[in-house]
Amino acid sequence: MRGIQKMRALALGAAAISLAPVLSPAPAEARPNRGHRDHAERADAKPSRMPDGPINIIISIGSQRLWVYDRRGLLETSIVSTGVAGFPTPTGVFAILDKEVTHYSNIYGGASMPYMQRLTMSGVALHSGVTTGRPASHGCIRLPHAFAIKLFRLTSLGARVIIAPNEPGPVDIEHASLFARKPAPPMAAEEVDTSRAGVVAAASSFDLQKATGDARVGKITAWRAGVLQAMPISVFVSKAAGKVFVRHGFRTLFEAPATIRNSEQPLGTHVFTATELKEDGMAMRWWVVSVPDSEQAPVASRKVSRASRNESEPMLPFAGGPPSTPAEALERIELPQQARERISQLISPGATLIVSDHGHNREMRENGTTDFIVLTR
Numbered sequence: 001m002r003g004i005q006k007m008r009a010l011a012l013g014a015a016a017i018s019l020a021p022v023l024s025p026a027p028a029e030a031r032p033n034r035g036h037r038d039h040a041e042r043a044d045a046k047p048s049r050m051p052d053g054p055i056n057i058i059i060s061i062g063s064q065r066l067w068v069y070d071r072r073g074l075l076e077t078s079i080v081s082t083g084v085a086g087f088p089t090p091t092g093v094f095a096i097l098d099k100e101v102t103h104y105s106n107i108y109g110g111a112s113m114p115y116m117q118r119l120t121m122s123g124v125a126l127h128s129g130v131t132t133g134r135p136a137s138h139g140c141i142r143l144p145h146a147f148a149i150k151l152f153r154l155t156s157l158g159a160r161v162i163i164a165p166n167e168p169g170p171v172d173i174e175h176a177s178l179f180a181r182k183p184a185p186p187m188a189a190e191e192v193d194t195s196r197a198g199v200v201a202a203a204s205s206f207d208l209q210k211a212t213g214d215a216r217v218g219k220i221t222a223w224r225a226g227v228l229q230a231m232p233i234s235v236f237v238s239k240a241a242g243k244v245f246v247r248h249g250f251r252t253l254f255e256a257p258a259t260i261r262n263s264e265q266p267l268g269t270h271v272f273t274a275t276e277l278k279e280d281g282m283a284m285r286w287w288v289v290s291v292p293d294s295e296q297a298p299v300a301s302r303k304v305s306r307a308s309r310n311e312s313e314p315m316l317p318f319a320g321g322p323p324s325t326p327a328e329a330l331e332r333i334e335l336p337q338q339a340r341e342r343i344s345q346l347i348s349p350g351a352t353l354i355v356s357d358h359g360h361n362r363e364m365r366e367n368g369t370t371d372f373i374v375l376t377r
Helices: 002-023 036-044 145-152 196-217 221-231 326-331 339-344
Strands: 055-060 065-070 073-080 092-095 098-100 116-118 125-128 142-143 160-165 169-175 234-238 243-248 251-257 269-277 284-291 352-356
Touching: 055 284, 065 145, 073 145, 092 269, 125 352, 142 145, 160 269, 160 284, 169 326, 243 284, 243 339, 251 339, 269 326, 326 352
Parallel strands: 055 160, 125 142, 234 352
Antiparallel strands: 055 065, 065 073, 092 160, 098 116, 116 125, 169 284, 234 243, 243 251, 269 284, 269 352
16 A cells, blocks of 8 residues: 555656746756847848838838839839828828837827827828728828838928829929929129128027927927928929929928819819939939829818817819819910029938928928918818
8 A cells, every 4th residue: 555655756747847847947058048038020121222202101002002213223122001082181292290219109199109200280190000001090001010110211301292083193204394403503793791890790599499399399499490401302293273383391481373274174183203413413303203183072171180170171162174284274374484593502312392272281280380281182
């Protein structure tokens, strides 16, 4: 009897020894590496190359896809998830207004929006989120997490973003009406007010305008101020307003009248980008992206602002007939010679020229807050 009990005790001891590696914690070096997913994610988030010149980010609502182009062609692409019915993602021409690695929505109960890149002041942004390749958001453009990091690394403030119902892409274009670089003429001595009073007045006026803009933005940093100062200009020719507007660093520089021939025909919406200087150092290489109006635009008012969901924008009158091609649109625009010369003196690689039937909307703000925002829905 005692022999049997002894044999059972020995068996139980052996079993306990055999189970020990399973029940006791494994040493750190033997545990599964829980960081392997993060390492892979960081690898996926590294761009294949950095942009060569300015970029255009194009998002298709119909395809639920995003493309990044630079002057060498397609740079990156990804699936996205845009807004669902009732919370549509607006279509049109935008720019990246702000960037934050860690951001929480002040509209949707503090929802996390990692790697946020703001497109409007009413809550539309690119950010990391659950992405299915189908509409799923409240109007933002959700990106796969690794791609959100990658895109964040590729962009800077002012990068042009185009959201369309279809899949437009940039096409090279040459046209005599596109701006070329022109040096500013030397200013005559008598035109310069070198008196102490004149210098102080000019500096005070600039500082006051800048301080007012910074206060309205709500936050300004040395980094942001430097980026805004280094931006190329943006030019917007609006058929609805009958004007050309010029901005630099999200601030208005000047505006002038613009005459559109054959006013009964739509211009369409076309985004021209100066990609680089040609060999002579004056002429520019340009590409263009044409953005069709949403099919809903003629029959439904646009609801964009999250803060004013029930407030619809007034309808724009739509003329009959197809819109002009980019070249036809340029040929129909007449600008004052003084305005053309001033723009030519300011033009540089990365500058954009937006031509559209549409005009100002409540998404466009002044004093350092936004670039031009042209809504086509």
